[in-house]
Amino acid sequence: MNTLATLLALTCLFLLGSSRLLVSIRMVAFQGFLLGILPFFVSGSDHVGVAAIILSLASIGLKGFLLPKLLTRALFESGARREIEPFIGFGASMLSGVALLAVSSYIVNRLETTAQIGSSITLIAGFFMVFSGLFLLITRRKALTQTLGFLVLENGVFATGLSLGSEFSVFVELGILLDVFVGIFLMGIMLFHIDREFDHIDADRFNELSDLAFDASEDEEVSE
């Protein structure tokens, strides 16, 4: 159980550090897999039901295989270079990752004072995943990496939910899963379009739409 959580945390650290897109995708896939099997370990096996099994299978299937496959395709289809160009270097990223880990553990400790939590380690991992997901989204250039970041963020949210022991009925869980899947799927499709339109998938060169360009000709109205 704790091992799983640690593994999740490690995957995040690895993601922050890795410079190769393909590897990152694989890593996210692995994360999805871990997340899929996580429920069985959370607070014993008291709720291993058919529903739960279906749920975890679905999540493994989607996050562990389908989405990564899609993303990999996107990667190959787009002639984009396979490296990640970060705004913040890998070393720095990993260091800040460690810092984030510390922060999340700190927060969890604080939370434990107010409420009893399923498993704090998992919660730490969850928070850490959320943070690192945001971190990836903010500091990575490529549209693809942003997708990955989003995926990590989502996983983090899942982990948090699990570890907080707040489970809803299966339908809600499934619905959430479906939403995420469709979301990532759409992102994947758009990746192709981006590739076609811009012949690069650098999200930070997406700034045609901004309010920087502007001319003050209109305030002649005042001065007349």
Next chain:
Amino acid sequence: MQQYLIAIALIMSGGILALITRKNRSVSTIAGAGSAIFGSLIAIFPVIKVLFYGNSFAVFTLNMPLGEATIGLDVVSAFFAVPVLVLVPLAAIFSGAVSRHEKHSADGYWFFFNTLAAAMLLLLVAANAIIFLLAWEIMSVAAFFLITHRDEIATARSAGWKFFVASHIGTAALMILFALLGASSGSLEFAQFATAHLTEELSSIAFFLALFGFGVKVGLLPLHVWMPDSYTFADAPVSAVLSGAMSKMGFYGLLRILMLLPAPAASWGWVLVVGGLLTGIYAMIAALAQSDLKKVIAYSSMENAGIICMAIGCSVMAMCWKQPVIAGAAMVGALLHILNHAICKGLLFFGSGAVYWGTGTRKLEMMGGLARRMPFTAVCFALASAAIAGLPPFNGFISEFIIFVAGLQTATLKNPQALLLATIILGGLALIGGLAVATFARTFGLVFLGAPRHDKKREIYEVTPLVRVPFIILIVLMGLITVASPWLLKPLLAVAGALMTSQAGFSAADLQGNLLQQPVIMVVQLSLALLILVILGWQIRRRLFSRGDRSDRLTWDCGYAEPDARMQYTSSSFSQTIVDIFSVIVRPYRHGEKVSGLFPRHASYRSDAPDSLLRYLFLPLFGLIDRALLPLRALQHGRLHLYIGYVAITLLILLLWKVVVI
């Protein structure tokens, strides 16, 4: 009351009809103007009834989204309805008559004109903050569209822009005001406002909010900047309505709020008096420096606003000092002046319209000698000028006389403040009056007298008979007010009483001091006698003693052989000496090169004075705000990951600020 509402409905529906039939000019003109005229005629009756036979509080209740709202017609509303009901139909006649000779499309003109009229009439009967604000805003919007009616002219658009922004700022103040009153009285009904127990400073805040909000419409000193341009670029009849009726709605609001607030503080009076003084002086200096006929008239209406403000302030002070007679006199003066100003402004703006129509220009430099070409307009304009400059025997003098008397009476109080007040009022009125004489002597003289300056080729038209009707009606009204002023005092005192009884606890009886009656009668008699004598003398001279007189000589010009129209004094040069003295207030642009050398080639002098406050206060201010806000636009730089950063940071800040107490 029913009649009144019917009138509003009629006017409004006429406007809509005009909008529908706008393609056919004559039909839409008939619909718009006709409904405006008939509506006003209908509305006159209830107003007269209320004014002369005491209050008739017919209260109607409407079901508005923000709760019940009542409307009712009382003496004060009735009084302020008079200028509206006088000017609206006449302006309708005027522009209806003129528009027949125009090519410019009348799209929406009548709709907004009637909307303006209806909104003003509704505003006057509003006894509820929401309806008041509603009518107020509709009024402003209609005015905006009327000002920008000639929207192909860029300056007209910017005039409209200024007006709309200014009036919106004013409305913001009014919204706070009514929110405040509503909050402290628990209702938006005016009747309830009176019962709201405001603390000293709250009521002061309320008053100054009102002064600000309504001051914009009235055109008090710093808030007048929209006025000159708007009145200039609106059509003449519209300007007449705006200046004579709409801007008076500001005074209506101010007095109405004054009625609802608890006993006034001396500070209010001081602000009003000093503000009025500065407004009046500023306006007159600015008017002298203008080279555009309508701008001059616009500034003059600002000046009269100043005078009225001073009178109201005097009355407020007198209320504080428990001097009902003075308070009453000052208030009566203010009210009468509002009436007179409406009439004179009507005449002047109509006159300017006629001149513009006849000569095709508004530039004073291009006019002169029009009295020969358009004698009718000249006579009307002369009478109006004399009246607005407050010269006897005209109505303008009567009201100024009453205000003066109030001021003199204040001076008799053994109270340093009172003496100071009297000094400001008398000195101020005298100075403003003197400058007004200068302004209108200049205006009339340069437009209608002397040798013509316009190019000889252009044909000058005198107004058509139909257009003369409003002029004649207004002049008759002028005469009526002058002659009947002793009898008008009673209803005016009634209005003043209604305004003040709620305040300082005066009973109407306190106001009926015969301070005014006898002097006014004397003044009227003497001035009429004078008028008759002058005319008599002139006629006798003309009929009996004019043998051998000859008028075929050139003007004496130091023996210069070939005098020429271009040699006569221009408007710029006329006002130069005066403007130079007050150059603190008005800084005219001076164009033209000096005369130099023994045989100077070519020299010219032209001065043009844009509003100083606009130039030195508001434009820099707006520019400053603009420049301050500009850099912030960099926030929207278009980089997605930083956008996500915003989200994350917001989240972090919130958590740190609200939850995690480290």
Next chain:
Amino acid sequence: MTTAYALIILPIITGILSLFISSERLRRNLLLIVAFTHLFISIVLCKGGVGELNGVWIGLDHLGRLFLIITSLLFTGSAVYSMVYLDKHPHFDGPAIAGLRMPANSNAIYAACMQFFLAAMTLSILSMHFGLQWIGIEATTLASTPLIYYHRNRRSLEAAWKYMILCSVGIALALMGVFFLAMATSSHVQQFTSAGFALFSGYLKVEWLKVAFIFFLVGYGSKMGLAPMHTWLPDAHSEAPSPVSAMLSGALLNCAFLGILRIYQVCAAVPTAAAFANEILIVFGLLSLAISGIFILHQPDYKRMLAYSSVEHMGILALGVGIGGSAVAAALLHAVGHSLVKASLFLLSGNILAIYATKKVEDIKGLLRHSPLNGVLWLAGFLAITGTPPFTTFNSEFAILRVAVQSHNWTVAVLYLLFLLLVFIGMLTIFMHMTLGKKGEAEVDSASGESFWQLLTPVVFLSVALLLGLYLPEFMRDTINGAAMALGGKAL
């Protein structure tokens, strides 16, 4: 209950159908039919008394009624508008992506996604359960992204991408919020609905509730377009097809707002949490007002200008709720007014775009002369959106101000008016530049913006907004007041 589900299911089915229908006309009529049936059903539902429909999952309380009607109405409006809109635009064939081929051309996708969008919004409105609501709101994002990308060009792609990522991130955070909210529950709470929470407000863990509220606010706030999470909004609104922009700003933002209101409803039941929530809402409201003011001034693109004005009005809504008292009711009224007016403005902007073929304010002059009808409506919309009486927006804005003054937070009142003034000046400048003045040099195609279908919706909506300003029907007053009560506010 079944009708309620039908309300959600129907558009999904028809949407899937219209993906495979080949005939343009048929598809379009289907869209129209769905719209009107949806409107009809929702009216029927709302006629039913309160409490008839309150399950653990799906329910319809006063809030729900209000937003359901608005959404349905707006959808109908833009469906009507789409009739011509789709005509004017070429159909792209679905490009082959990664082997899997888009089943139909972009118009089919448009029609389908419009209906999915409707379904998603309906779900998010009807769902009482927080989790379900989350699903609904996330679904709205997914359904609307293809709509934003309708034009298939770089700019629209960029807008869609930003919209997608930003909203997904935000909503992921909202999901965190949902989990935290679960932590705030105690054994007493049976239903995971705001009503269920409010029932046992005494037993809630306030700390967790606060955390949850923050996550909800940031999460759904980024969807609702509260500054500084609003950054996607101008891009998406300016690049999307006008009927879609109308839906986004008139209906979608409301749904997100509803998401915040639901959690606020819980907070309102807990005094300490209520104060906390109010403070945050006021801050965000003012911030949004300020930001929108800054960006509307000198805004060179009129669709972006409208988008920022949406940010402004979302700010007003947040402010109203934050101030509390009868301002809550006023805020709800304002939501109605804003949806109607903003929708018509966006549709009109579509007409103007069709006429001038540019979104630059610079290049547009003399609209009143080129196309009087559009010009007049455009100006009317301006007056309405800036809260000029007799439009309903004036009433709500004034009511909010009144409560602000009543509760003696002068700074809020003054700042509120200042920012409104800023917005007004900015918009006035732009609208005057566009409508008044002589015709510009650029030759324009007035006819393309003046067809019946294009003008119908704006005319209807604006006149409704006008009438609401003069008379508020009883049932509406009751609904708004009821909703306000539920949110711990006072009646209007």
Next chain:
Amino acid sequence: MISPLSVAICLVMILLSPLLLGVINKTKAFFGGRQGPPLLQLYFDLGKLLGKTSVYSETTTVVTRIAPFAILFSTLAAALLVPVAFRNAGLSFAGDVILLAYLLGIGRFFMVLAALDTGSAFEGMGASREVLYSALAEPAFFCGLLVLINETSQIGLSSIYARLTTDFWWQNPATLLLLSTSWMIILLVENARIPIDDPNTHLELTMIHEVMILDYSGKDLALIEFAGAVKLAIFSSLLVGLIFGCQAQSLPLQLIIFAAGMLLVSIVIGIIESTIARLRLLHVPKFIVGSGALAIIALILKLAGN
């Protein structure tokens, strides 16, 4: 109210007013060591002018024809409002002083219009100066008046003057000095005397009053000249009433003192005219404002007094 006797006295004063100018000229002649024109010179001039026919410029309109009557009659009406010989004015009522000022205003208005009517550059010049100076002079006059009003707590000119007793002046001579100086200056301004304007010069560029009537001739000119004399008389009598506040009850005595006072005033004017040089036009406004300042100082004294 109306007092016939005062009206009669007033008429006499009006008829005698040309004498004042005669006296002034005599004084000036005396200082100039000349014999000077006879006292009745102005009567001769008027008579001669009345006999002549008028010549009008072709640019002029009816304004030029009406103006002389407007000027004359307004001045005469004003004269009716002035307390003469320490008695009530012919016409007196509360606030009559305002009417007085504005009647003179009418005269000025028409004078200016007539000047502009000719379209002559010089007359325009004069007109613009005239309006400016009078606009400045009026407030000064009212400030002075306020002192008296506050002192006597009356607002009718006659009733004010009725309460101006010598012993009051003995009590505060400073006020008397300030006021009389201030009003003296105003008198000079309003009647276009040196140092503001030189009635004898004929260089158009420097003139104010004279230049405005350049184009008048014959009967019209006579009327205007006469009006000028009456105006002088009005201001002089105001000054006399202010300074010699006497309460002699017997009419003859009052008349004698009044006549003496008028004589004195005109002699003083003569002295001023022959001793002081004409001011540069740029300095005139300061001069007038100065007179206002004097009145204000008097006011401040009054405030301190209260």
